[in-house]
Amino acid sequence: MNTAFLWHNGRIKPWAEATVHVSTHALHYGSSVFEGERVYATPKGAAYFRLSEHTQRLFESARVYDIAIGYSEDEINAACLELIRANDMRSAYVRPIVFRGAGGLGVLPKHGAPVEVAIMALDWGAYLGEAIEKGADVCVSSWHRPAPNTLPSWAKAGGNYLSSQLIAAEARRGGYDEGIALGHNGLLSEGAGENLFLVKKGKLLTPPTSAGILAGITRDSVIALAADLGLTLEERDLPREALYSADEIFMTGTAAEITPVRSVDRKTVGKGEPGPITRALQQAFFGLFDGRTADRRGWLEYVDKVDRADVSCAVVPDREDQEAAIHGRTTQQEPTLETIG
Numbered sequence: 001m002n003t004a005f006l007w008h009n010g011r012i013k014p015w016a017e018a019t020v021h022v023s024t025h026a027l028h029y030g031s032s033v034f035e036g037e038r039v040y041a042t043p044k045g046a047a048y049f050r051l052s053e054h055t056q057r058l059f060e061s062a063r064v065y066d067i068a069i070g071y072s073e074d075e076i077n078a079a080c081l082e083l084i085r086a087n088d089m090r091s092a093y094v095r096p097i098v099f100r101g102a103g104g105l106g107v108l109p110k111h112g113a114p115v116e117v118a119i120m121a122l123d124w125g126a127y128l129g130e131a132i133e134k135g136a137d138v139c140v141s142s143w144h145r146p147a148p149n150t151l152p153s154w155a156k157a158g159g160n161y162l163s164s165q166l167i168a169a170e171a172r173r174g175g176y177d178e179g180i181a182l183g184h185n186g187l188l189s190e191g192a193g194e195n196l197f198l199v200k201k202g203k204l205l206t207p208p209t210s211a212g213i214l215a216g217i218t219r220d221s222v223i224a225l226a227a228d229l230g231l232t233l234e235e236r237d238l239p240r241e242a243l244y245s246a247d248e249i250f251m252t253g254t255a256a257e258i259t260p261v262r263s264v265d266r267k268t269v270g271k272g273e274p275g276p277i278t279r280a281l282q283q284a285f286f287g288l289f290d291g292r293t294a295d296r297r298g299w300l301e302y303v304d305k306v307d308r309a310d311v312s313c314a315v316v317p318d319r320e321d322q323e324a325a326i327h328g329r330t331t332q333q334e335p336t337l338e339t340i341g
Helices: 025-029 051-064 073-086 158-173 217-228 276-290
Strands: 005-008 011-014 032-034 037-042 045-049 092-100 115-122 136-144 178-182 188-191 195-200 203-206 233-235 248-253 257-264 300-302
Touching: 005 073, 011 073, 025 092, 032 051, 032 158, 037 276, 037 300, 045 073, 045 276, 051 073, 051 092, 051 217, 073 092, 073 115, 136 158, 158 178, 188 195, 195 217, 203 217, 217 233, 217 248, 217 257, 217 276, 248 276, 257 276
Parallel strands: 136 178, 136 257, 203 233
Antiparallel strands: 005 011, 005 115, 032 092, 037 045, 037 092, 045 300, 092 115, 178 188, 195 203, 195 248, 248 257
């Protein structure tokens, strides 16, 4: 799973050389923010999907927790691009992470404690395996998402994912592919690492961003693609039983992409296979990467589009000499509403 190189504190370096101390604050207290990004192999070469939006959210998450990243968004974007070139990858899952480093113990970081930044690129296929084609078997977890005034769900922070681990582990012990969490109010929230969509009588339904969910970038993309297909979508509170009467269900995320759900709590969803609206959205989404769907919104950022001479900020000067507080699929016609069902 490892690749030859990663980016760490301003430098491309061998994977094994990116080490941190056991007193690292994030290791003890979860004080990290991160992103999950995908690079796709396209006819025009390797391309990031919505790189700028991911980087923007990384900075927004850091702002919530008063973590000073110490690099600009442009520098992080350039580093992401350069890392794919350094590893000579055509496709990848990319993980930028910002975390409080070794600056002494204590819940509140000490003044001047270092902040470290790293970016990894991995070969990683479908997050839930063959479920992306056949559909996932999921369950409703006994674990709920935190209330909005406890942990900020819009921030993609490492500590938030302890909740996800409980949800996913319970599901796997029960023989399911994934778990779905309810919110603090007993209404639908999201999966352990995915946003949730239901289809009922041709209409798309999804919990609102106030339901304790991460406001997913793939979720946002699906909402836009659904509008392109002429589909009606409603963001609204949904009870658990909506899962049992839905015609189709699917989950979205950078890792999960668009994964159909074929059963919930061992109750079959629809015909027990991906439905026509789910398939149409999959086709529109994956079509962005093989040319079937026009990239009208400029979501793709090509790795080799910029000349290497213009990405000098990808490998910035080593900042250890500065203040520690600063650093430490087949071609088909593009889907339309008429082709759905």
